[in-house]
Amino acid sequence: MAVEAEARFHVLAVDDSLMDRKLIEKLLKISSFHVTTVDSGSKALEFLGLSATASPEQSEIEVNLIITDYSMPGMTGYDLLKRIKGSSSFKDIPVVIMSAENVPSRINRCLEGGAEEFFLKPVRLSDLKKLRPHILKGKSKEGHLSQEESSEIDKITSRSISHDSSSICSKRKAMDEESAQERRRLRLSCGGLQYDLA
Amino acid sequence: MELGNLQRGYIDYISALFHEGFLDNQFTQLQQLQDESNPEFVLEVATLFFDDSEKLLNELSRTLDQQVVDFKKVDAHVHQLKGSSSSIGAQRVKNVCIAFRDICEETDTAGCFRCLQQVKQEFYLVKSKLETLFRLERQILAAGGSIPIMW
Numbered sequence: 041m042a043v044e045a046e047a048r049f050h051v052l053a054v055d056d057s058l059m060d061r062k063l064i065e066k067l068l069k070i071s072s073f074h075v076t077t078v079d080s081g082s083k084a085l086e087f088l089g090l091s092a093t094a095s096p097e098q099s100e101i102e103v104n105l106i107i108t109d110y111s112m113p114g115m116t117g118y119d120l121l122k123r124i125k126g127s128s129s130f131k132d133i134p135v136v137i138m139s140a141e142n143v144p145s146r147i148n149r150c151l152e153g154g155a156e157e158f159f160l161k162p163v164r165l166s167d168l169k170k171l172r173p174h175i176l177k178g179k180s181k182e183g184h185l186s187q188e189e190s191s192e193i194d195k196i197t198s199r200s201i202s203h204d205s206s207s208i209c210s211k212r213k214a215m216d217e218e219s220a221q222e223r224r225r226l227r228l229s230c231g232g233l234q235y236d237l238a
Numbered sequence: 239m240e241l242g243n244l245q246r247g248y249i250d251y252i253s254a255l256f257h258e259g260f261l262d263n264q265f266t267q268l269q270q271l272q273d274e275s276n277p278e279f280v281l282e283v284a285t286l287f288f289d290d291s292e293k294l295l296n297e298l299s300r301t302l303d304q305q306v307v308d309f310k311k312v313d314a315h316v317h318q319l320k321g322s323s324s325s326i327g328a329q330r331v332k333n334v335c336i337a338f339r340d341i342c343e344e345t346d347t348a349g350c351f352r353c354l355q356q357v358k359q360e361f362y363l364v365k366s367k368l369e370t371l372f373r374l375e376r377q378i379l380a381a382g383g384s385i386p387i388m389w
Binding site: 057059060066 | 318
């Protein structure tokens with residue numbers, strides 16, 4: 041039986057800052073994504089094949105997720121989001137928006153506009169763990185899931201607590217109320233551990 | 239023996255940088271991203287930060303020197319500087335930028351000049367400290383040792 045190489049998801053990262061592009065690229069690569077970076081919304085559309093200057097071959101590019109900065113000259117991340125969601129070929133690609141500014145109205149606007157997540161900069165490795173579920177959801181919409189991917193989605197949606205966490209919790213000793221409370225808190229935080237999708 | 243001294247010196251130096259607020263946890267995050275496939279990652283990001291910031295500081299000087307100050311432009315530059323200092327963990331620079339943006343909003347030209355002086359000072363300070371840190375790292379590696387992990 042042929043062993044399939046693990047498919048790597050392709051993320052398109054958009055940011056006008058060279059420094060931030062370097063950072064997000066590193067974070068994505070470490071998280072095992074295949075990455076393409078561009079420095080503007082218009083270049084992103086061009087890459088996807090959505091711009092007037094795109095050639096027919098470009099529509100073969102497969103992108104599984106787009107992560108974009110919000111504040112960019114020309115086309116903002118929000119503008120890019122609307123263009124993508126308004127496109128029949130790309131509306132199912134999950135879009136994540138990043139911003140250095142914590143502005144609740146901006147965050148709501150982006151989420152209501154169809155963004156899956158809104159990350160505050162500087163983005164951390166732990167933030168990227170939230171990406172795979174969105175990619176898998178997006179692929180299931182397209183009906184393009186492999187057997188492995190379907191079972192991954194099942195794992196995510198049932199959110200079972202791993203055996204590791206319960207053994208850590210069972211090592212707690214004392215019986216009085218305070219430590220029982222502590223145990224409850226510890227169990228809750230164990231249950232909230234990032235599930236391992238690797 | 240010498241390697242031990244170099245490594246202890248490194249630990250003391252970088253600990254002080256955190257303790258004195260020059261660097262924050264974001265810098266540690268960057269160090270954690272560095273690996274054998276990209277052993278100069280932090281240095282590369284720092285170099286981008288230095289280049290970016292020099293350009294922004296020059297732009298800020300020019301913009302504040304105009305007869306009629308375009309405060310929106312000043313704010314945009316400071317916002318960018320705040321972003322890049324935050325991305326590398328240059329905490330003191332970031333904090334001055336935060337204050338700078340408030341002063342900008344008040345369209346206080348004199349206040350902006352003072353902030354510019356302050357942010358330049360903090361930038362050149364952290365730049366020199368990081369350059370020293372990278373030099374210490376090179377010395378340790380040249381002596382055949384490895385850079386102490388601080389987390």
